[in-house]
Amino acid sequence: MSARRDRNIRLPAPYLRRIWLDAGRVTDRAAYPFCLSYLRDDFELSFDRSITIIAGENGTGKSTLLEGIAVLAGYDEAGGGKGYMPVDHSKAIEKMGGQLSKALRAAWLPKITNGWFFRAESFFSVARYQDEVNMEYGGTPPDYLSHSHGEGFLRFFEERCQEQGIFIFDEPESALSPARQIEFLKLMSRMDAAQNCQIIMATHSPMLMAYPNARLLRLSKSGLEPVTIEETDHYKVMREFCADPVAFVQSAMEK
Numbered sequence: 682m683s684a685r686r687d688r689n690i691r692l693p694a695p696y697l698r699r700i701w702l703d704a705g706r707v708t709d710r711a712a713y714p715f716c717l718s719y720l721r722d723d724f725e726l727s728f729d730r731s732i733t734i735i736a737g738e739n740g741t742g743k744s745t746l747l748e749g750i751a752v753l754a755g756y757d758e759a760g761g762g763k764g765y766m767p768v769d770h771s772k773a774i775e776k777m778g779g780q781l782s783k784a785l786r787a788a789w790l791p792k793i794t795n796g797w798f799f800r801a802e803s804f805f806s807v808a809r810y811q812d813e814v815n816m817e818y819g820g821t822p823p824d825y826l827s828h829s830h831g832e833g834f835l836r837f838f839e840e841r842c843q844e845q846g847i848f849i850f851d852e853p854e855s856a857l858s859p860a861r862q863i864e865f866l867k868l869m870s871r872m873d874a875a876q877n878c879q880i881i882m883a884t885h886s887p888m889l890m891a892y893p894n895a896r897l898l899r900l901s902k903s904g905l906e907p908v909t910i911e912e913t914d915h916y917k918v919m920r921e922f923c924a925d926p927v928a929f930v931q932s933a934m935e936k
């Protein structure tokens with residue numbers, strides 16, 4: 682290994698430092714994904730911490746942005762790691778992360794392609810692929826699919842997130858109970874402490890948003906802005922709910 686490469690590998694996260702839209706590469710402004718209002722010509726996003734968390738209402742474009750970043754990192758937009766193609770794209774709903782990534786530019790220090798793009802919707806395809814690959818090469822099958830949904834997720838995270846890399850998580854909480862979300866927070870903390878993992882995560886979970894050492898951003902039509910957990914709608918709604926669950930639900934249904 683060259684001295685330069687060795688030095689690069691020891692550099693701490695974040696590795697992806699900045700992304701920005703190159704307006705000259707936008708193919709069709711009126712069509713998805715470029716019609717998303719936050720993808721203006723001056724769109725840019727800097728990563729100054731190892732962990733970046735993106736909150737925002739349904740449909741604002743979080744997954745689209747993560748797909749674009751994942752493709753930039755060398756992952757399949759449907760999920761997985763470098764060299765994985767877990768989904769038969771001829772049968773899958775078309776993802777457009779590839780389109781977006783072609784118009785994005787990125788500054789890396791250094792360029793990292795190890796890691797994982799985790800999206801709940803393709804977890805089973807990825808897990809099955811991983812089980813099959815391991816069997817084919819005579820290894821012990823990880824057998825993710827014989828666990829409950831949440832157990833399989835967590836086991837998968839624990840095994841995949843041990844080494845240097847860029848890890849992109851789209852709603853990792855989707856199968857996790859509150860207790861398992863706490864386990865996931867502990868995993869994030871270990872990855873953070875190792876200083877060789879960059880996490881970019883979209884979530885609707887106030888518990889995950891409250892991770893102490895992260896940059897929390899809200900994505901809305903007007904773009905990305907830093908927020909505190911207390912400023913998010915997710916937290917505000919849950920705070921009202923926790924204060925009086927039955928009254929909250931009753932009044933919410935009557936609105």
Ligand SMILES: Nc1ncnc2c1ncn2[C@@H]1O[C@H](COP(=O)(O)OP(=O)(O)OP(=O)(O)O)[C@@H](O)[C@H]1O
Nearest residue numbers: 713737738739740741742743744745746775776777
């Ligand atoms: N392949 C596609 N073709 C056209 N429009 C799409 C496509 N994928 C997503 N969209 C639209 O783009 C918008 C953003 O979708 P996206 O999935 O990125 O939102 P999101 O913030 O991740 O939402 P959620 O919180 O529900 O996961 C939505 O209005 C969606 O309907």
Ligand SMILES: [Mg+2]
Nearest residue numbers: 743744745851
């Ligand atoms: Mg989404």
